[in-house]
Amino acid sequence: MKKNESKGLADKKELKRQIDVAVGRKRADLVLKNAKVVNVFSHEVQEGTLAVDRGRIVGIGAYEGEREIDMEGAYLMPGLIDAHVHIESSLSSPEQFARAVVPRGTTAIVADPHEIANVCGTEGISYMLDASEGLPLRVFFMLPSCVPATSFENAGAVLDAENLSLFLDHPRVLGLGEMMDYPSLLAGDEKVLDKMVMASSHGMLIDGHGPMVLGKELNAYAGSGVETDHESSTIEEMRERLAVGMYCLIRQGSAARNLPDLIHGVNESNSRRCLFCTDDRQPEDILKEGHIDNHLRMAVARGVDPVTAIQMATINSAEAYGLKGTGALAPGYRADIVVVDDLKDFQVREVYIAGQKVAEKGRALFDPPNADISSVSGALQVKDFSMGRLELKLESDIVRVMRVQPESLITEEVSRKVHLDQQGRFVFHPSLDVLKMAVIERHNNTGHVGLGLVENYRLKRGAVALTIAHDSHNIIVIGADDRDMSRAVEELIDMGGGITMVLDGQVLSSLALPIAGLMSDRSADFVAEQLARMYPIARETLGVNPVLDPFMTLSFMALPVIPELKLTDLGLFDARQFRFVGIEVS
Numbered sequence: 001m002k003k004n005e006s007k008g009l010a011d012k013k014e015l016k017r018q019i020d021v022a023v024g025r026k027r028a029d030l031v032l033k034n035a036k037v038v039n040v041f042s043h044e045v046q047e048g049t050l051a052v053d054r055g056r057i058v059g060i061g062a063y064e065g066e067r068e069i070d071m072e073g074a075y076l077m078p079g080l081i082d083a084h085v086h087i088e089s090s091l092s093s094p095e096q097f098a099r100a101v102v103p104r105g106t107t108a109i110v111a112d113p114h115e116i117a118n119v120c121g122t123e124g125i126s127y128m129l130d131a132s133e134g135l136p137l138r139v140f141f142m143l144p145s146c147v148p149a150t151s152f153e154n155a156g157a158v159l160d161a162e163n164l165s166l167f168l169d170h171p172r173v174l175g176l177g178e179m180m181d182y183p184s185l186l187a188g189d190e191k192v193l194d195k196m197v198m199a200s201s202h203g204m205l206i207d208g209h210g211p212m213v214l215g216k217e218l219n220a221y222a223g224s225g226v227e228t229d230h231e232s233s234t235i236e237e238m239r240e241r242l243a244v245g246m247y248c249l250i251r252q253g254s255a256a257r258n259l260p261d262l263i264h265g266v267n268e269s270n271s272r273r274c275l276f277c278t279d280d281r282q283p284e285d286i287l288k289e290g291h292i293d294n295h296l297r298m299a300v301a302r303g304v305d306p307v308t309a310i311q312m313a314t315i316n317s318a319e320a321y322g323l324k325g326t327g328a329l330a331p332g333y334r335a336d337i338v339v340v341d342d343l344k345d346f347q348v349r350e351v352y353i354a355g356q357k358v359a360e361k362g363r364a365l366f367d368p369p370n371a372d373i374s375s376v377s378g379a380l381q382v383k384d385f386s387m388g389r390l391e392l393k394l395e396s397d398i399v400r401v402m403r404v405q406p407e408s409l410i411t412e413e414v415s416r417k418v419h420l421d422q423q424g425r426f427v428f429h430p431s432l433d434v435l436k437m438a439v440i441e442r443h444n445n446t447g448h449v450g451l452g453l454v455e456n457y458r459l460k461r462g463a464v465a466l467t468i469a470h471d472s473h474n475i476i477v478i479g480a481d482d483r484d485m486s487r488a489v490e491e492l493i494d495m496g497g498g499i500t501m502v503l504d505g506q507v508l509s510s511l512a513l514p515i516a517g518l519m520s521d522r523s524a525d526f527v528a529e530q531l532a533r534m535y536p537i538a539r540e541t542l543g544v545n546p547v548l549d550p551f552m553t554l555s556f557m558a559l560p561v562i563p564e565l566k567l568t569d570l571g572l573f574d575a576r577q578f579r580f581v582g583i584e585v586s
Contacts, residue, residue, distance in 0.1 A: 014054060021053045022331065024063070028053040030335075030355055031065030038077040038343075040315040040328050043307050045343075050076055052335040055354035059331045075343055077310050078328050079107025079336030079353065080292040081317035082278055083249050084178070084207065084230050087128070087139075088115035088518045089280035089552075091511075091527050094128060095368045098137035100283060100524035102366075103359035104291040105338040105348045107137065110321055112177035112207070114144030116376065119443065119473050119516040121147070121157030123375045125167060127515075131371035132172075136358040140321065142177035142207055143167055145195055148472050150181055150560050152580070153568035155472035156443035161194035168202055174321055175199055178209035179226055180471075180561040183578045186220055200225050205321060211410070211562060214240055222246055228320065230277050233258055233408070235265035242270050247320045249277040250312070252295055254285045255552045257407040259295060263302050271308050275317045282552055284528040296346045306343035370521055377514045380467070380493050382475070383445035387486035390438055392426040392451045394418075396584040400572065401434055402557065402565040404456040406547045409556045413564045413574075414455060415585050426453070428480040435459055436482075439558050440475040440489060441569040442467065442517070452567035453583065454478060454557065460543030462503035463488040466551060467517030469558035474569050476558050492517075499551055501537055508541065509534045 020026040028051040037046045037060055051063035082101075087109075090097045101109070111132075116124035125144070132139035143164045148155035167173050176199035179185055184192045199206050208229035213221050214237070222244040230249035232238040233256075238248045250266075252259035256279060266274050276295040290297070292313050299309040318327025325333050335355040340346050351359035358365050397420050403412040419429035426436060433455050441448040463479025465488035475492055479485035479502075488502040491510060497517025500510040511530050513520055520527050531551075538550035560566045563575045574581045 018053065018056065018058070018332070021051065022058050028058050028063050028065040029067065031063050031068045032071050032076060032337075033068055034073060035071040036073060036075045037329055038075060038307060038310050039330070040078060040307070040311045041330060043311075045075070045307070050329065050337075052352075052355045055335055055356075057329055057331055057333045057335050071339065074349060075340050076329060077338050077340065078314040079338055079351070080105045080313045081323075081327060082106055082109040082292050083275040083317040083320065084228070084251075084277035084279055085109050085111050086115050086280055087111050087113070088516075089254070090283050090286065090524065091513060091518070091520055092283055092524045093370060093373075093515060093519050093521055094132040094139060095135065095370055096520075096522070096524050098132075098135045098139075099364040099367070100286050101291045102137050102351055102353070103348065103362045103364050104286065105293045105340075105346075105351055106291045107336040107338070107351065107353050108140065108323065108326060109137065110140050110142060110174065110317070112142045112144060114147060114177055114471060115473060115518055116516045117144040117147045117157065117159060118149070118471050119156040119518065120376045121159060122163055122166060124516060127371065127373070127376045129167075129170060129172065135368055136353045136356075136366055140172050140174050140323070141170075142175050143173060144177045145179050146181045146471065152560050152573055152578075153472045153558070153570060154441045154444060154446055154448060154474070160191055161198045164195065165198060168198075175204035176206045178207040178230070180209035182210045182213055182221060182561075185224060186217055196225055208246065209561070212237070218244055230279055232262060233410070235262060238262050238265045242273050247273050247275055247316075249275045250295070251277050251279045252298065253278050253280045254282040254549055255280055255407070255556055256409050259298055260302070263299050263304060266304060266308070266312075271312060272316055274312050275320060276313045280552065282531070282549070283524040284531050287524065287528050293346045293348060297344075300344055310343075373515050373521055376516045377496065379496060380442045380475070380517065381445045382440060382442050382493055383447040385440060385449070385489060387482050389440075389449045390436070390451070390482045390485055392436055392583070393424050394420060394426055394584055395424070398585045399453055399583050400565065400581060400585055401453045401455045402567070404454060404545070404548065404553060404557075409559065409562045411557070411563070411565050416453075416455065418453065430460060433458055435478050435480060436485070437476065437478040437557060437567055438485065439469060439567050439569045440477070442475050446569070448569040450567050450569045450571045451583070452565070452572045456545060457548065457553070458543060458545040462501060462508070462542045464501050464538060464542065464544070464550060464554060465489055465492055466499040466555060467492055467497040467513065468499070468551070468555040470556050471559060472568070473516070473518060474558065476554055478554060499534070501534065501542060503541065508537050
């Protein structure tokens, strides 16, 4: 398949067959009779028979087929497209991710592999391309633009325009991934501009990631070539982005859930510039709530016309990312078809990709072999770590604290009075909702340990630690006790990455993530089941705030491009001013 594939056929023999079948001189491979077909171009539902031949839609009409299936009045809609997703956040390999989302109606995704690229560099990108090759799910990629995300942390790699150019000719690479280092772009940083020019000169799309970028800065951001943004958290932000010509990606993930707010900003005039994306979605949410089909249910329940919602989940994304011949059930388009009983609950009955049934009744009908993970797994490189590295000595008991906000990546900076021992060291006090957090560099043996304080996570005892810490993915640990925090870090090092919880020096539960410390090589069902066992431990035994995802929430506390305060291995960082700040309030 070539990038920007036309819906037309280049082979004359195949083109002649398409014409012969369309005019009725030959039988189609497959005919779906007695169906209600969603037309995303005419914005209507057409009743009739849909013909498919050689993996493409022939049309609606009085067709006969080699195989004929009575759809009994079911609705047929185009395969769903996730316009922006990090596969790594599913904690599953590309193969297992495909088995999880295809039965929910997703037939194509636009993925940004910057999580694994921040750990493994170009080897990480190559692994993702190899592991997604030949899957029924079509996996397109945007090249990660920010490895590392900023210069204020240590990642496992540094990728410049020259490194990224190695992948420009790959048929499933569509453009440059989310430009989250918007301060450097707006400041005219040479290395950032090199990446922008590289993508633009190849006619590639550039994704945005500019929370709270407004006014003249937004003009500069859009004018530089950024065409999409998925970081709108208010209708006002969304409208500003649409007004400057951007596509607005409406996100409903596991940590950031913006759809309930933003969907009310969608109207008849702007809906064709709005797309759906998950960004980061954990396996239990996919298996329990769904994927892009969940967006459809939520949108329609909030008053969006069903066909408009389907456009946002299909043709809008295909057009935005140049996926010609995809996203519609129209003559010459790929026969990626989702069968549902109604346009309210969107319960997926069957899924066809290129005319072949690949899922039925929530079950994948394919089981691809797992790709070799040897190039993206191995020991964590942690230098000179000991419990003493977690000691936080302060000159003042009035401190800056990161306050976690439910269902948002944004943290609030607050000032709090905390408890210090006689040596001036921070000590967790059970009556105060302030916890110590540490980010420990795990890629290059630098020995860096950043320390900070967090509110509203509400853990009461023990520690939680993981090697998922967006976007550089160092070790992040939070706890009420230095001994438990230290033990949790040691457990992660011993198992080569993952998620763990510790209490009184004992490991309560762990999930190993051997692929770059980010993904499991087991099924999404296995990962979801293990997490389902771990969540009650985090919330009931350790006391983590029940309205938070205890692991995904923690993973975003190290992301220095999201306001207000974040923590990297180099220290406490103010994402509004893009500078490090002290813990004590001066």
